[in-house]
Amino acid sequence: MPYRAPVSEFRFLFDHVVGLSQVHATQLFSDVSDDVTDAILTEAGKLCEDILAPLQRPGDVHPARLENGVVRTSPGYAAGYKAIADGGWVGISARPDNGGMGLPMTVTTAVNEMMSSACLSLQLNPLMSQGQIEALEAHASDELKALYLPRLISGEWTGTMNLTEPQAGSDVGALRTKAEPKGDGTYAISGQKIYISWGDHDMADNICHLVLARLPDGVPGTKGISLFMVPKKLPDENGSPGIANSLKVVSLEHKMGLHGSPTAVMQYDAATGWLVGEPHAGMAAMFTMMNNARLGVGVQGIGVAEGAYQHALAYAADRKQGKASGSGAIIEHADVRRMLTTMKAETYAARAIALTNAVAIDMSHATGQADWKSRAALLTPITKAYGTEVGMEVANMGIQVHGGMGFVEETGAAQYARDVRVTAIYEGTNGIQSMDLVARKMMDGGEAAFALIGEVQDAAEGARARMPALAKPVWQAAENLRETTEWLVAQDMQDRFAGAVPYLDAFARVLGSHFHLLAAGTEAEGGPRTALATFYIKRLLPEHKGLLAHVREGADGLYVLSAEDLAA
Numbered sequence: 001m002p003y004r005a006p007v008s009e010f011r012f013l014f015d016h017v018v019g020l021s022q023v024h025a026t027q028l029f030s031d032v033s034d035d036v037t038d039a040i041l042t043e044a045g046k047l048c049e050d051i052l053a054p055l056q057r058p059g060d061v062h063p064a065r066l067e068n069g070v071v072r073t074s075p076g077y078a079a080g081y082k083a084i085a086d087g088g089w090v091g092i093s094a095r096p097d098n099g100g101m102g103l104p105m106t107v108t109t110a111v112n113e114m115m116s117s118a119c120l121s122l123q124l125n126p127l128m129s130q131g132q133i134e135a136l137e138a139h140a141s142d143e144l145k146a147l148y149l150p151r152l153i154s155g156e157w158t159g160t161m162n163l164t165e166p167q168a169g170s171d172v173g174a175l176r177t178k179a180e181p182k183g184d185g186t187y188a189i190s191g192q193k194i195y196i197s198w199g200d201h202d203m204a205d206n207i208c209h210l211v212l213a214r215l216p217d218g219v220p221g222t223k224g225i226s227l228f229m230v231p232k233k234l235p236d237e238n239g240s241p242g243i244a245n246s247l248k249v250v251s252l253e254h255k256m257g258l259h260g261s262p263t264a265v266m267q268y269d270a271a272t273g274w275l276v277g278e279p280h281a282g283m284a285a286m287f288t289m290m291n292n293a294r295l296g297v298g299v300q301g302i303g304v305a306e307g308a309y310q311h312a313l314a315y316a317a318d319r320k321q322g323k324a325s326g327s328g329a330i331i332e333h334a335d336v337r338r339m340l341t342t343m344k345a346e347t348y349a350a351r352a353i354a355l356t357n358a359v360a361i362d363m364s365h366a367t368g369q370a371d372w373k374s375r376a377a378l379l380t381p382i383t384k385a386y387g388t389e390v391g392m393e394v395a396n397m398g399i400q401v402h403g404g405m406g407f408v409e410e411t412g413a414a415q416y417a418r419d420v421r422v423t424a425i426y427e428g429t430n431g432i433q434s435m436d437l438v439a440r441k442m443m444d445g446g447e448a449a450f451a452l453i454g455e456v457q458d459a460a461e462g463a464r465a466r467m468p469a470l471a472k473p474v475w476q477a478a479e480n481l482r483e484t485t486e487w488l489v490a491q492d493m494q495d496r497f498a499g500a501v502p503y504l505d506a507f508a509r510v511l512g513s514h515f516h517l518l519a520a521g522t523e524a525e526g527g528p529r530t531a532l533a534t535f536y537i538k539r540l541l542p543e544h545k546g547l548l549a550h551v552r553e554g555a556d557g558l559y560v561l562s563a564e565d566l567a568a
Contacts, residue, residue, distance in 0.1 A: 029362065106362055129159040136276065157204055160198055189211055190268055191213060199264025227275070294380050297427045299354050305394035316401050336401060401413075431500070456514040457478045481506060
């Protein structure tokens with residue numbers, strides 16, 4: 001089934017739910033009119049429908065491959081990437097003084113979602129470059145900015161992120177990669193990195209690796225880590241790619257999905273690198289890129305959910321089976337209708353959360369206000385975890401809607417599930433996102449969380465007179481979340497971590513109900529958005545009660561069974 005970009009849905013959310021108008025009202029984004037936003041969405045939608053979506057299946061059946069030390073990409077990917085680069089989509093949010101469009105992250109988020117729906121494997125390439133651009137803008141020297149930013153923004157060069165090592169997965173502080181000063185302002189980088197998305201390919205003139213490594217005087221742990229720019233080819237005096245650097249691709253991983261995206265094991269043998277930011281402050285610089293990528297990965301999950309939903313909806317409307325009423329297609333069966341409605345409701349909720357997160361990022365950049373920064377920080381782990389969980393759930397349901405044909409690769413339904421599975425793992429597993437939410441994001445005593453919960457309750461109170469059957473349960477769910485948050489911030493970290501995942505899930509459920517309620521409030525009684533909101537609030541929102549009960553159990557019960565008991 002051809003992919004259809006949900007441009008009208010983004011316009012609705014921008015205008016009626018997430019408040020893009022307040023971003024446009026800032027001085028930083030005052031030149032970004034509604035007409036500009038509409039044009040961007042329309043053109044991005046065409047790119048995704050006409051150029052990227054046809055590459056989805058070829059990338060899966062013809063994976064990237066390593067030949068004589070060079071990674072060869074899937075058929076059509078080079079042309080697809082060129083269309084992305086030529087259209088300026090890599091630098092959509094980058095600063096105009098370096099050649100970027102300077103558009104709000106909220107608009108970029110919508111574009112990235114559509115690209116993820118169309119062809120997730122290829123979209124991962126510009127997403128990595130976008131994160132690197134933001135990190136360089138914030139932390140690099142003027143010389144590095146002048147050399148690398150214009151070329152990354154134009155798409156001539158692409159960027160990667162090198163954190164993980166074989167012995168150091170989520171524990172980045174255990175890395176062993178070394179950086180030795182060469183006495184000329186450069187450093188010799190030596191070590192091995194794994195799971196490097198788009199670590200090599202044949203689509204761009206140069207590949208720019210941001211590599212975490214430890215200087216000789218770097219202390220153990222994350223506080224002793226520095227960040228370095230290590231290009232595949234060393235730029236010459238004109239900034240053109242010159243001789244090869246001392247790095248190579250050892251191998252490509254054989255993965256469950258994302259076959260079109262080469263995931264490399266990278267070896268650095270005294271490769272020449274340049275320091276990005278201050279010595280021993282590499283994690284702060286890399287977190288700029290990681291936070292950008294965490295929003296982006298959450299959106300990847302949502303994009304896959306949209307693609308899987310469209311795929312399943314088309315099949316259900318066409319497939320005749322059993323004694324269904326109406327058209328005779330399986331879309332008339334109650335259980336199929338339950339699955340499709342769940343898929344649509346979950347995708348909307350996750351999309352609204354992600355766009356609200358992006359609005360907070362834009363307002364933080366435009367105003368410098370601490371409350372917007374706190375809001376963005378709070379929503380980032382929720383966006384990443386919930387967006388990717390929804391992606392997996394919806395893709396799995398898409399297979400179920402297809403029945404036996406969903407298990408047959410030719411239909412393409414299974415690819416969504418295989419491709420999206422890694423999004424819950426990379427850029428910080430969803431467990432780590434949840435731990436971040438209940439720990440670092442609660443260092444303010446829950447102030448940012450309580451402020452957001454208060455907004456949910458205020459909106460529900462405002463809707464009570466017109467939609468009491470929907471507003472009342474949303475208000476009560478927010479109150480339950482408030483009470484559990486008060487309990488949570490009074491606990492030690494072990495008890496917080498024990499309930500971190502259900503707490504994040506419950507928070508997302510409540511936020512999802514809030515955004516559905518806002519959508520219902522924009523139309524006359526009995527409209528389709530009200531029907532979808534009713535489904536979510538009456539059937540899905542009640543799950544928050546069980547999740548919050550899980551949170552309050554703390555850690556003790558997790559250790560009643562010993563390791564030996566678990567193995568018995």
